[in-house]
Amino acid sequence: MKILGIETSCDETGIAIYDTEQQKLLSHALFSQIKLHECYGGVVPEIASRSQLEKIGIVTEQTLAQASINLSDINTVAVTSGPGLVGSLLVGMCFAKGIAWAGNKKLIGINHHEAHLFSVFLDNQGNKRSDINFPFIALSASGGHTTLYVVSDFGQYELIGQTLDDAAGEAFDKVAKVLGLAYPGGAYIERYAKENNFCDSCHYPRTKKIGEDINFSFSGIKTAVLYDLVRKDAYDLATGPITKNITEELRREVSSSLLVCVGDIFCTNVVRALSKYPQAKGLAFVGGVACNQYLRDRLTTICNKTKKHFWVSAPAFCTDNGAMIAFVGGYKAEKEQFSSLDLDVQRI
Numbered sequence: 629m630k631i632l633g634i635e636t637s638c639d640e641t642g643i644a645i646y647d648t649e650q651q652k653l654l655s656h657a658l659f660s661q662i663k664l665h666e667c668y669g670g671v672v673p674e675i676a677s678r679s680q681l682e683k684i685g686i687v688t689e690q691t692l693a694q695a696s697i698n699l700s701d702i703n704t705v706a707v708t709s710g711p712g713l714v715g716s717l718l719v720g721m722c723f724a725k726g727i728a729w730a731g732n733k734k735l736i737g738i739n740h741h742e743a744h745l746f747s748v749f750l751d752n753q754g755n756k757r758s759d760i761n762f763p764f765i766a767l768s769a770s771g772g773h774t775t776l777y778v779v780s781d782f783g784q785y786e787l788i789g790q791t792l793d794d795a796a797g798e799a800f801d802k803v804a805k806v807l808g809l810a811y812p813g814g815a816y817i818e819r820y821a822k823e824n825n826f827c828d829s830c831h832y833p834r835t836k837k838i839g840e841d842i843n844f845s846f847s848g849i850k851t852a853v854l855y856d857l858v859r860k861d862a863y864d865l866a867t868g869p870i871t872k873n874i875t876e877e878l879r880r881e882v883s884s885s886l887l888v889c890v891g892d893i894f895c896t897n898v899v900r901a902l903s904k905y906p907q908a909k910g911l912a913f914v915g916g917v918a919c920n921q922y923l924r925d926r927l928t929t930i931c932n933k934t935k936k937h938f939w940v941s942a943p944a945f946c947t948d949n950g951a952m953i954a955f956v957g958g959y960k961a962e963k964e965q966f967s968s969l970d971l972d973v974q975r976i
Contacts, residue, residue: 629647629648629703629704629962631702631954631957631958632645632688634707635743636712636717636720637710637712638712638713639664639676639679641683641687642658642950642953643656643657643687643690643691644953645691645702646954648962651755652754652755653754653755654695655694656691656950657694659679659687661676662812665811668811669801673715676716677713677716684719691950699731702727703733704733704957704966705733705734705736706738706957707721708739708740709737709739710739711740712772712973717973717974721737729969735969736966736967740948742785744914746952746956747914748914750952760937761910763907764779764937764939765905765908766785767894767915769797769913769914769917771798772795772797773791776842776897776901782959788905789842790844791843791844792843794846796890796894799846800890800917803817803850804817806853806857806868807878808874818887819883820884821922824881827885828884828889829885830856830886831885832849832885832886833849842900843897857882860878862878887922894927895930898911898930902934908936912941913938917946918940
């Protein structure tokens with residue numbers, strides 16, 4: 629079967645085609661809206677959905693052309709059903725339903741979190757990987773979520789830890805905005821941290837653990853950074869950043885300390901998870917934050933020490949994309965786990 633994957637959960641418009649017989653992507657394309665939201669320091673939902681309305685047809689045509697096939701060759705349409713921004717989800721959902729209804733094709737709603745979990749099964753060329761063994765622990769981190777799962781098979785996974793407030797990617801974005809760095813902030817935080825040799829000079833507080841808790845919390849770190857900048861006369865609680873006092877040295881110190889702090893929290897929870905679930909063969913690191921090389925290196929060290937495998941999504945499939953939707957749609961289609969045309973979006 630050839631699966632058309634559609635991803636519009638936030639600001640990206642991702643389309644891909646996966647062939648279940650060849651077990652590989654035939655093509656994938658992505659329209660990124662970073663430039664549209666950069667000046668706001670974050671995603672504006674109305675702008676996101678309007679842009680997706682304009683681009684989704686164009687990106688789909690581009691993807692079909694790259695695969696040298698027609699829409700008539702598609703057997704099943706897989707689309708993100710949630711969670712995400714309601715307006716954006718509706719754009720993808722309505723588009724997918726239209727294709728399915730008009731072409732008498734099967735429809736499958738895909739959970740966005742599940743898609744990220746199994747994005748690790750696609751290598752850099754879009755081929756299905758065969759070196760990943762079940763069960764494994766998965767750390768999924770982005771601007772919208774930070775979660776830990778035990779994954780026992782395709783489509784079978786259990787949530788074992790999650791953020792109680794903000795996501796790790798959101799912490800990076802918010803701190804970057806205060807420091808006057810561009811959106812999205814993760815890459816800039818890592819760049820400045822590297823220039824400071826990943827030194828933890830600010831010593832921001834780590835989340836305290838009670839018992840066997842393996843949840844996350846990042847709101848306190850953002851607050852700690854904010855009040856640290858207040859003490860350093862770089863931020864005013866009434867008016868915001870004091871630009872003249874935000875030096876390159878300060879950006880390096882804060883970015884480095886923040887990244888090391890997040891790395892410590894990730895490692896602490898991963899060690900706890902691997903200890904709690906010794907049957908896990910390894911750790912998979914997925915989601916937009918998985919692009920961060922420093923965090924990859926920290927988690928690789930943990931896995932080496934515990935003699936576990938470490939797998940990470942290919943860079944192109946870390947952030948939101950249609951490829952992961954098409955892949956998950958592939959194994960659901962093989963199990964005949966189809967959805968009806970009455971499928972609705974799930975915001976949470």
